Structures are given as C-alpha cells and as structure tokens.
Amino acid sequence: MVKVLVVGAGILGLATAARLVRRGDEVIVVDKELSVARHQTGRNSGVIHSGLYYAPGSLKARLGTAGAASMTAFAQDHGVAVRTCGKLVVAVDDAELPGLAELARRAVANGVPARLLDAAEAREYEPNVACVRALRVESTGIVDYVGVCEVLARQITDGGGQLRFGRTFHGARTVGGRVRARVDVTGDDGGTEREDIVADALVVCGGLHADRLADACNVVPQARIVPFRGEYFELVPDKADLVRTLIYPVPDPRFPFLGVHLTTMIHGGVHAGPNAVLALAREGYTWRDVNLADLRGSLSWPGLWRLGRRNIVPGAGEIVRSLSRARFAASLSRLVPGITAADLVPAPAGVRAQALRRDGSLVDDFLVQRADRQLHVLNAPSPAATASLEIAAHLESELDEVLADASV
Template sequence: MYDFAIIGGGIVGLSTAMALGKQFPDAKIALLEKENSWAAHQTGNNSGVIHSGIYYKPGSFKAKFCREGNLSMVAFCQEHGIDYEVCGKVIVATTEAELPLLNNLYQRGVENGIEVAKLTKEQVQEIEPHISCLAGILVRSTGIVNYRQVCQKYAEIAQQQEAALYFKQKVVEIKEISEGYCLITNQGEYSTRFLINCAGLFSDRMAELAQAKPSAKIVPFRGEYYELTPEKRYLVKNLIYPVPNPNFPFLGVHFTRMIDGSVHAGPNAVLSFKREGYHKTDFDFRDFFDTMTYPGFWKLAVQHATPGLEEMMRSWSKALFVRSLQQLIPEVQAEDVIPTHAGVRAQALQNNGKLVDDFLIINRPNAMHVCNAPSPAATSSLEIGKAIALQIVR
C-alpha cells in the first residue's frame, strides 16, 4: 500500500512526486508512466520556453505559478547544471490594428509584476534586425531550456527520495477501496491511500475512471512546427512572437531559438484526431468520437470558425505557413524552412464551448486530478507540484 500514487510521468507528475517526497519524507510514493521514458508526450514535444507569465489573467493560477515558476525553474537549472538561457523575447505589432492590443499586453505584464519595456520599431530592430514591425515590447525574463533534461533530473531526485517510479504501466481501471484506491494497470495492481492524476492528454479519462466526474473534456490540438535551415538561423537571435489574437485561444505562429541552437517556427493549432496524434494522418476512433460527440467542441468550432479554417489551411499548405512567418520576418522563404516535430496540447474544454483558461485541479476525497495543465505548465511545474503537496493534510 502506497501513501501516494501519481498517474503520469510528464513534468507535472514528476514535479509532484518530488514535492511530495520533500513534504512527506516518510511517505511511500509511486509514479506510474505508461511509456518507457519520461516526458514522452506534451512535455517532451513543447517549445522549450521558460515563460514569463505576461499573457495570463492577473490573479489566476497561471499568472501566479508562471511568474514564480520562471524564477524557480532558472534557480533549479543553475543548481543542477542544466543548460538554460534567459535570453528574453520580443512581442511585436505588425499592423496598426495590433498596436492597442500590444499596449494591453504591456499593461497586463505590468499588472502581473513582470519586467516589460515598450520598444519602437528601431529599438526592436536593434534586438532582432530582420523583423518587420511597427512597435514591440521586450520581456526580459523569458528563457529557453530542454524540459526533457529537467524531467530527468526531477526523476533522479524523486528516486533519491525513495519514490518508486514505474515505466510501461498503463492504468486501465481504478477501483475505490476502503483505504483509498486500487490502480489496475496492464502490468499489475497498485493500492494507494491518495491518488494524484497528472495524466495530461488522458487526465479527464483517468478522472472518469476514478468517478471524479470532471467538468471539462480534453480536446487535443496539434501544433506543427517548421525549422529554419542552419544557414538561415541568423535571421532570429532569440524569441520573436506576434501579438496574439484576443479572440483566438492560441499565441500565433512565432520563432523560437532552442537551447541546442536550432530555430523553430510555429506552431499552428489544428484539431488532432488522436490524443497522441503527432502526424496529420494519425487517427484513433475513440478519441475522434469523443471530440465529435462533445457539444462543447461544436460550440467552440462555430465561435472560431474563420481562424480555425485558416489554421487548417496553413497545416496543409507550406506556402500559407511561410506567408504567416513573413509577416514577422519578410526574408524567410519556403526553401528556408523544413518540417520538424509536432506537439499536442492537452486543452480542457467545457460543455458550453469555453476553453478552460486556467490550470484546473479537481479535489475529491483521497484524490486530486490535474485536468488542465497545458502551457505554461512546464515553466510552472515546480510551483504546481509544491501547491499540490501543500494542499494535502496527513
């Protein structure tokens, strides 16, 4: 019998294991991961950005955890010798209509306690010479890191704290027992007094197995990236973002210098027909059926029909994708970019068609379900894990 069992070996699950081991050093902790490596899905396929917290509603969990997580992630990397860089990023307006939106974003950054600076066109081009824009803001605290390396260190620390970490353990059934829960996997059974669900793309299904009745469903969105060819990497010094469309729940196509020196361009945001569907042709009937029969999806689709269609067209047309990149850097040509990896965002959607715009943690007797932890969960992971551990009273 374990004191705590965690489902999911992404960055939030591993951080939670580590935080529990620190908070309760005598506890027996198990973590169950269905793959044979850590961070195999949402965490391991993200853009590697240490976010500042500028985008999020003041007072929200995302704003608080991201701002604090930015500092704690940098400190963690320093302490454990993980390569990172606080390189900063610019967010730019390329049309007159975007200028008031850029100012709103600047004000939000100020409200969130983030160091931001307004930039003229000329000042932007001193930082990123190849940008075409009207104005911008500089967010100095944004950084880059390899989150797979971070997860590996989290796992090592959890094991040093004597947590039991298991690979290839896919949870297929959850039973309530007198002392807590019994987790039945494809390999065996694990009994626990307290269950913590950090299953990412499958967090809603794990909550359903535990009779938690989640108030939202995961709808997977694939983000597809291109990569600048090595000879064109000089076009991007650090990170370049557009002003996000306030009516569309994604940040827009941007340029990200990775910690290995490569430069990724993207992502778009298209519905995935499989929760772990990293390719256009990936399909899973149950995942597809769940989305197509969910009223919330159709309400969302109607509300965002035009930008959604544009995202789909950009997915199938490299020319359209490149055109969106040229709004930021006109010099980029089709031959300068090659396809690279895609990621899938585990986004929770309510029945009324509203995206869950904050981290969502559902508390139940002897259980806690993290049912919405997309970006900036990686940046915020140390803070999320700490918050989960602090909520538990033994």
C-alpha cells in the same frame, strides 16, 4: 508516512512526486511509456514563459510568473541547459497596437519585467524583425525540459521513490480509507499482466488523457479534453541567424492560441510554429495518426462545435496553414520578412490537451479537481512546464487538504 500513487511521468507528475519524496512520503510514479516526458513535455519548444499573457490574479499568472524564476534557478542548480534570452512580442501594424498595450498592462499587473519599444529599439534586439512597436520581455528563457525531467526522476529514485514505466493506469476507487488502483504491466513479449496498487492518496497528472482517467476513478470531470496538434518547422541552418532570441506576434483575441512564432532552441537552431489544428487522435502527431475512438469523443462533445462556430475564420486559417508550407512561411514572414517555404524543414509536432466545457468555453486557468483521497489535474496547458515546480507545491497543499478532509 503517506503512500502516494502519482500517475504520469511528464514534468508535472515528476515535479510533484519529487516534492513529495523530499518531505518523506512513499511515492510510486506509473506511466505507460518507457521513459519520461514522452508527450506534451518532450514535444514543446522549450520556452520558459514569463507570465505575460495570463489574466491577473489567475493561477496561470501567479504560478507562471514565479515559475519563470524557479525553473531557471532549478536548471542552473542542476546543470541543465538554460538561457534567459528575453523575447519580443511585435505589432506588425497599427491594428495590433491595442492588443500590445493590453499585454503591457498585464505585464505590470503580473509583475513581469517588460517595456514597450519603438521599431528602431526593437531592431536593436532583433535586426530582422518587422514591427511598428514591440514589447520587450526580459524574463523569458529557453531550457531543456527533458533534461529537467531526468533530474527530477533521479531525485525521486535517489530519495527512495519508485518510477514504474510500461504501466497503463486503468482506474482507481477509494475504498475503506485507501485508494485501490488497477495498472496493467506491459512485458517484454508485449503481453500484459494486472498489478494492483494500494495507496493512501492518488495524484493524476494525465495530460492528454486527464478526463478519461478521472472517469476511470469514478470522478465526473468538470471539462473534457479536446486534443489540438501544434505543428513545427525549423529554419534551415543558413537562415537561423535571422533570429537572435524569440519573436512572437500579438495574439489574435478571437483564438485561444498564441500564433506561430520564432524561437531559438537551447541546443541550437530556430523553431518555427506552432499552428493549432484539431488532432485526429489524443496522441495524433500527424494527419495520418487517426484513432476513431478519440475522434468520436472529440466530435461528440458539444463544446467543440460551439467553439468551432465562434472561431470559423481563424480555425480555417489554421487548417490552411497546416496543409500549405507556403502559408506557414507567410505567417512567419510577417514577423521576419524574407522567410520562405524553402527555408523550413519539418520538426516534431506536439499535441495540446485543451480542456473544453460543454458550452464551448475554454478552461483558461489551471484546473485541479478533488475527490476522496484523489487529485486530478484536468487542465495544465502552457505555461505548465514553466510553472511545474510551482504547480507541484500547489498540488502538495491541495493533497494535504484532501487527506485532512478524509481523516475528519
């Protein structure tokens, strides 16, 4: 039996731990929060992505496409709310048609069920949409990801694994064929006590803190995390019937995000967003959340300035949209005319852990870095939640290879 310490009780850490428990490993999961899915997993729009956007042959494309099926099946099998509703990606003018055609090409290459529609056909799915053409993607869905995490947590504990919340992971070293980790335990009185955990292997799914946790394990990360906040609104109830499923724009190729979109939510209502602005803290969910150490780390990373220089115009537009609800509404009304600032009410924001290289290039694919008896997930942005069960299988294989190398 192998003893594995998993850091992080988001969907990736839980999916990986549940898989290792099922095969008989002794597993301990630690997280500084007091419950599952408190950050990226619990603050997204709940979309099961299809695998449409990603470069053919990439891990994102392969695991994302498979994940659309496996996540849907998992939710159905375990009574988690899920619905396969499909979505439209819409070109609102002729200038966006080449981008739409490229998405259609990627759909074919990635095995995603999709077809191009004219404007009249698109309005059969979304009567209020504005477009000249659209891509209908059948396998996109919506799900309760927190509910998925709760099921995974039960699978871990029912299988004999441990979930230890209120544990802040401070680092680890591989010494004498074992991983020796330091964890601080937060007590009911707010004080902390040190806890040392010794394991055969370490898997770190650190999300917003992934690079720092790698550093703390004496592993030089191949990229740095720069946090980008995604701000959301919801449509007021009397405007929710403007959207039946999901409506996305053709993404701007100059910018690494998908653009604001409209998403029906699994428990009702319509999500609108997100935009993307630099967060002033790694867990900075508003403009008021400022962590000087986090901000200094972002601003001192040369890659951020190089990325900014290449994206001045779209980046400035994101900031304006963040500060102006009217501008946010105007972006939405390109997709569905008639949406105004008065139709939007604030919803909880999320922060994306964007891995960025020194040269300013984004780490576009999932990135897992190996060390002696250690795995560090350094980049797992969208569609990581969709693909989490597939990523867990990938991490299991990577872990077996790391342990095999260690035994040589």
